[in-house]
Amino acid sequence: MQPFETSRRGQPSGSSPTAEPSVPDLMSNILGHASKLMRTELRLARGEVTSKVKEAGIGLGLLAGSVVLGLASVVMLLVTIMAVLAALGVPVWLAAFLALLLGLGGTAGLAWAGFQRLKADEMLPERTLRQLQRDRQMVKEEVQ
Numbered sequence: 001m002q003p004f005e006t007s008r009r010g011q012p013s014g015s016s017p018t019a020e021p022s023v024p025d026l027m028s029n030i031l032g033h034a035s036k037l038m039r040t041e042l043r044l045a046r047g048e049v050t051s052k053v054k055e056a057g058i059g060l061g062l063l064a065g066s067v068v069l070g071l072a073s074v075v076m077l078l079v080t081i082m083a084v085l086a087a088l089g090v091p092v093w094l095a096a097f098l099a100l101l102l103g104l105g106g107t108a109g110l111a112w113a114g115f116q117r118l119k120a121d122e123m124l125p126e127r128t129l130r131q132l133q134r135d136r137q138m139v140k141e142e143v144q
Contacts, residue, residue, distance in 0.1 A: 034139075041132060048125035059117030066110035073103035 021029070080096035 037135060041128060041135070044131065045125045045128040048128050052125065055117055059114045062110050062114035062117065066107050066114060069103060069110060070107040073100060073107055076100040076103050 076096060076099050080100050083092040083096045
């Protein structure tokens with residue numbers, strides 16, 4: 001008979017109605033569950049890391065925006081210098097200088113927002129790490 005064929009009484013061959021699983025069966029079951037758990041945790045980590053990479057992409061986009069705005073600010077500085085030299089008066093260059101300050105403020109704001117999104121500790125898959133710690137604790141409790 002094959003290991004899991006039934007005998008005439010309808011019971012698996014080689015077992016009694018009250019037989020408990022053997023140690024190898026239990027170990028096999030534990031390994032199977034552990035393997036499934038690891039695959040699930042890896043899927044969770046992959047999803048979380050994908051989300052973090054998208055956030056990093058947004059941060060890089062903001063940094064790129066700050067570069068473009070910074071270049072525009074340099075242009076405004078040149079316009080300001082030209083206005084000062086051309087007019088040697090107040091209204092034209094003052095307006096250009098105020099535009100320069102506004103551009104520099106926008107550049108600083110975008111750069112700050114971009115760097116905030118690129119912090120290394122924010123790139124960790126926190127939910128997955130917490131879940132792995134809970135799983136480890138559960139396995140410890142089950143083994144004891």
